[in-house]
Amino acid sequence: MPDTQSDVAHLYLTDVRTRMRNLKALGEGALVQLTEADWHTVLSDGGNSAAVLVQHLSGNMHSRWNGLRHGYQAGLDGETAGRNRDAEFEDGKLSADKLRGVWDGGWAVFLETLDHLSPADLTRTLSIRGETHTILEAVQRQVMHYSGHIYQLVLLVKTLRGDGWQTLSIGRGGSAAFNASMREKRP
Known part of the structure; x- marks a missing residue:
């Protein structure tokens, strides 16, 4: 008899791994359009630069996922003691190359963790700032959080590039042609 709960958990993990890799690629599509100076530009007082x-x-x-990078461990806290969250919002004036390394390092931790999670892990718990979450809840929390910031990044870069923006989705006026090409690909 099939284990429906395990099947759904497996489907969820497969889907979230794919969607988060696609989200990373979306962010990278925006980042490659930045000039060196653009990385540190804000659109308004109090705004965030790329x-x-x-x-x-x-x-x-790093804080949320490094402890789970090689599989689940009981008693884990997803807010590491050494994290200085406030410093993350201060522009360290790193070069574009260093920032790409920071980007790649964070995503490597998160995606490796997703790859090591099993369906059974999704109902296990961890703490984030003293609040208990199932792994499923923690992943969903971060899916929302990371998506929000990636779309901020896309808007920022699109605004900075103006007419030079290279679209990361279906361009304006291109829906009919895109839909037709998708229909042609179907068997």
Whole structure:
């Protein structure tokens, strides 16, 4: 008899791994359009630059997921004691190359953790700032969080590039042609 709960958990993990890799690629599609100076540009007082968004995402990914990187461990806290979250929102004026390394490092931790999670892990618990979450809840919390910041990044870069923006999705006026090409690909 099939284990429906395990099947759903497996489907969820497969889907979230794919979607988060696609989200990373979306962010990278925006980042490659930045000039060196653009990395540190904010659109308004109190706003975040691309550099700050990258620093924050990476800091969060390291804090939340490094302890689970090689599989579940009971008693884990997803807010590491050494994290300085406030410093993530201060532009360290790192070069574009260093910021790409920060980006890659954070995503490596998060994606490796997703790859090591098993369906059974999703109902296990961890703490984030003293609040208990199932692994499923913690993953979903971060899916929302990371998506929000990636779309901030896309808007920031799109605004900075103006007419030079290279779209990361279906371009305006291109829906009919895109839909037709998708239909042609179907058997």
